[in-house]
Amino acid sequence: MAGSHTLAETERQVQTRLAGMELDFAAMAVTSNLFRAANAVRNHFERNVLSKADLSWTAFVVLWVTWIWEPIETRQIAAEGGFSKATLTGVLSTLESRGLVQRVKSDTDGRLVLVNLTKSGRKLMADLFPAFNKQEAQVSAMLTEEQRASLADMLRSMTAFTEATEE
Amino acid sequence: MAGSHTLAETERQVQTRLAGMELDFAAMAVTSNLFRAANAVRNHFERNVLSKADLSWTAFVVLWVTWIWEPIETRQIAAEGGFSKATLTGVLSTLESRGLVQRVKSDTDGRLVLVNLTKSGRKLMADLFPAFNKQEAQVSAMLTEEQRASLADMLRSMTAFTEATEE
DNA sequence: TGTAGATTATTCGCATCCAAACAATCGAGC
DNA sequence: GCTCGATTGTTTGGATGCGAATAATCTACA
The missing domain is CATH 1.10.10.10 (Winged helix-like DNA-binding domain superfamily/Winged helix DNA-binding domain)
Incomplete structure (x- = not known):
């Protein structure tokens, strides 16, 4: 992810901050990576291809x-x-x-x-x-x-x- | 996809309409499904969870x-x-x-x-x-x-x- | 023939989204 | 101590994004 924190750091911090909650980390990884990828790819396309055509x-x-x-x-x-x-x-x-x-x-x-x-x-x-x-x-x-x-x-x-x- | 056309129909029509272009269909499938999934999941979350908290x-x-x-x-x-x-x-x-x-x-x-x-x-x-x-x-x-x-x-x-x- | 329910695209109001410009701040270098 | 380049967050202007409301249209049914 673009942020300074790796996924491992994020999961560790989530476990620290949200102790006691039963969380589905595999599902979290899917969702968050889906959005990061979609966002990164979209921005990439807008900057590198689509901006030429405004x-x-x-x-x-x-x-x-x-x-x-x-x-x-x-x-x-x-x-x-x-x-x-x-x-x-x-x-x-x-x-x-x-x-x-x-x-x-x-x-x-x-x-x-x-x-x-x-x-x-x-x-x-x-x-x-x-x-x-x-x-x-x-x-x-x-x-x-x-x-x-x-x-x-x-x-x-x-x-x-x-x-x-x-x- | 939400649209009335399946991926197979879309690819067939793309080949018809864009005859002569060398296209990477596997890459197209990845990109288009990435955005459809991200969009669908985001809308789902906004409607089913996030709208409760506005x-x-x-x-x-x-x-x-x-x-x-x-x-x-x-x-x-x-x-x-x-x-x-x-x-x-x-x-x-x-x-x-x-x-x-x-x-x-x-x-x-x-x-x-x-x-x-x-x-x-x-x-x-x-x-x-x-x-x-x-x-x-x-x-x-x-x-x-x-x-x-x-x-x-x-x-x-x-x-x-x-x-x-x-x- | 008229009505009612459903569907369409548009408008409205408001939130998001970004690049560019801006003002304030920081720190390296002289 | 001063200057300059870089960084920050905010503002501006304009585009996107959506739910709800609206007006126009369609169709089934009595």
Whole structure:
């Protein structure tokens, strides 16, 4: 972890400070490392790839999901990206004002809004994504192919379980 | 993933739409599942545990780190928690206004600020943390002990690598 | 044909998040 | 003792993030 304390130091201190509590340290290690890794990787991507295009992580995800599935309904972008529709509305406003996406009302259902990339939005993604994918490879380069597959599977099952208990 | 598309569908569509690009799908799977899992787990915790105490994820992390290491310097909280000092200042203002923490200027270095929990901050953490840790156990219950250890190790090495390239 | 319940995207209010700029402080070096 | 570079925490401006409320729309049903 970025902080000055190693995990071992942290666990030792936790045992000192929280004596008497029955704690699941293996679970704590999973959760805290999940967030540290996600945070570190996100910051890395924002600084090394996305800042060139002046994009936040979420703006990038919206562009990417739209690039892959366009034309796509806004509710689907929000679901794929894992953020609220309120957040998406704001991010789409930002991207639309930069001319990267366009929003169109659905012909068939007046409640729905469809999103496309613009020409410049597509060009931006075509230029940016190879570098992004290269960084994706780099941040897990220390893992074997088997480890990567195993890691992705374990994360996927955590997500599936967690979201299942939300519904 | 929460979206309507499975990973297999997503990869197929990516290959269709991005034909001609050499992409590292294993790396993509790692990155996308890392964020989905982190996001899903964070939302789960905010809804099921932290909302009772009207705490955001980050507010909780600040309280937890302070609880374990207090008195602690603000720069150390930011480093342990993985967010900027600017963010920390705002979150500490919120927590201080709720009477959960207090900030004190250092005696020995006028630049530094030290943070403690208040009595009610400590009580809140003592009451909240067992439920939090129980949820930590739940979100990884589907994994064996060996898998949890392996997962934490792989995430830790990704974080270490990513942060090493920042310095 | 009209109504009611459900769904959609947007808005609002507030909290978080960060880079950059700033003021205060520290310590090394002269 | 003074200066300069570095460090700290705060402020600023702007973007994200969300729950709740809102208005518009859809569909099933009477």
